[in-house]
Amino acid sequence: MGATQLxxxxxxxxxxAGVRGELAAHPLPSDAVGLGEDDVAALQDAYGAEERTVLTLAAALDGR
Structure with a gap:
């Protein structure tokens, strides 16, 4: 099960929709050979979005 389905x-x-938008706005970098400085920043940004998603889901569960 993916984050959106969850x-x-x-x-x-x-x-x-909120989770889908957050993850779409901060995609993982392409799998091109080698990671340049921009790719590292994009990877950090994408991981940050995934972290925020987990916290959002946890908060929603706490509110149930």
């Missing part, structure tokens, strides 16, 4: 199961379509 969000929908926890909080419905609105939470699912």
């Amino acid at each position: 969000a929908e199961a926890i909080g419905g379509d609105d939470l699912g």
Whole structure:
């Protein structure tokens, strides 16, 4: 189960859309050979978005 499906199961379509938007706005960098400085920053940004998503889901579960 992906983060979006999990969000929908926890909080419905609105939470699912929020998670989908957060992750889409901060995608993982491409799998191109080698990681340049921009790729490292993009990777850190994507991991930050995933971390925020986990915290959002945890907060939604706490509010149940």
